[in-house]
Amino acid sequence: MDDVLITGVTAEQHNQRLEEVFKRIQDKGLKASKEKIILGVTEIVYLVHQINGIEVKPLDKNLKNILNINQPSNKAEVQSFMGMINYYHRFVVNFEKIAAP
Structure with a gap:
């Protein structure tokens, strides 16, 4: 599977987790498809x-x-x-x- 679900109790927590996930994706040389990203x-x-x-x-x-x-x-x-x-x-x-x- 290649889906990632990111949650948070608050918007701030969610955004912090989102940034961390994107950083890890980038650090590992992976890519996220902009067309598949669903936010909010x-x-x-x-x-x-x-x-x-x-x-x-x-x-x-x-x-x-x-x-x-x-x-x-x-x-x-x-x-x-x-x-x-x-x-x-x-x-x-x-x-x-x-x-x-």
């Missing part, structure tokens, strides 16, 4: 999650897709389903026990 947002979609200053949650559209999927009927479909829901395992209590069978 309080909420973002990242790796199939909605992230804001309060919580990280699954995307509603993905949850709807999971809830509406047909029951898997063969190994390939089970593997596909498990791959899809694995992104959200942290939101399911005892996911490992449920998914093990």
Whole structure:
């Protein structure tokens, strides 16, 4: 992955962290794509999650897709389903026990 998320409790803290990250990128000889930089947002979609200053949650559209999927009927479909829901395992209590069978 090549994305970097930078947060801060205050704008000053955020800006200080932002400067430090850009300095490290430059010191390591890396580059940041100006076209991909997004500044000043309080909420973002990242790796199939909605992230804001309060919580990280699954995307509603993905949850709807999971809830509406047909029951898997063969190994390939089970593997596909498990791959899809694995992104959200942290939101399911005892996911490992449920998914093990």
